[in-house]
Amino acid sequence: MTGDDSGPDVDAYVGLGDWTPDSLVVPGEVRPVVSAPHPVLSRAAEEVDPTAKETVQLAADLVATMRVSPGCVGLAAPQVGVGARVFAVDVTGHPKAVTVHGTFVLCNARVVEATRWKPGREGCMSVPDLTGDVKRASRLVVEGDLPGTGEPVRLVTDGFEARALQHEIDHCAGLLFLDRVAGAHAVYQRKVYL
């Protein structure tokens, strides 16, 4: 077995524990989603205090907005007009998902290990009319902080959830999938709207 095949160091895994969106306590409000071109989508977002009241509210709002948006598997704060490094992800029930951590929100997330790059088609609520082919790591280790408790987590995931995480972490860095498409003919007019 080569180093590349050994995969991430699972011993260092610190999961979500018993965190759920209910841990946020505050009710989430649905916020309007901004579309490109919008400057907030192209700026690197700011690090946040995961225990701050406004971060907790933002986390709850991201979950609420994601849940009312058909087909939405992730939503980052810049997409609701807030330049903060916070995003929600939920790939539960998606046919392409393998590892699934349910609904969660991460603050200040960063990729610490990315391997086994594979192409795949992506869309984005902030680029509603286009999709694109993007290569992403299908094995991923991400570190971040949970909103509310501020507890650090280290998530190990793969496949579709790994893709969703990389897409949202990109949003927090001011990048869209358009910035990573594979070539001149790798962007498509969306044919199916969920």
Add this chain to the structure above:
Amino acid sequence: MNELAITVIGRDRPGIVADVAEVLADLGANLTDSTMTRLRGHFAMTLICTGPASAEVEAALAPLAAEGQLLATVRAVTPDGEVPPAGEPYVMAVHGSDRMGIVAAMTRVLVDAGGNVTDLSTRLAGSLYVVLAEVELPAGVADTLIDRLHRTAGELGVEVTLRPADPDLL
């Protein structure tokens, strides 16, 4: 052997590809490289074929154009042979509010750095304009080029990224 460059463009309708390809096939023209796509409701074909003389093809395509819905051009070209790559392949992505001159300004920066655009497409989706260019760059210019691209993109109020193209060799 004649090599011909043919363009056909017109309002999209079912059957344009079949009609044009049939005309060419009946003349013994062999289709080599082509792109055929729909651009905002217009169907656009650009193709290279080998075989008959250009006047012959032009005459054969004339009835299609006669309805006024299609514009066809035919021109003899000199076979170039294989063009060696001018450098390392990169992908430039540009997106932002639509305005005049984005493609002109951004590709000029590429050319000034010795780059050669080998493939390019643009999309206008609502007010979002997207340019994707594949470009061959001389070795070692990418780092300074990205600064110049950022400066020009800043003047245009658009975003730009430049990344090495994935060779994706099996």
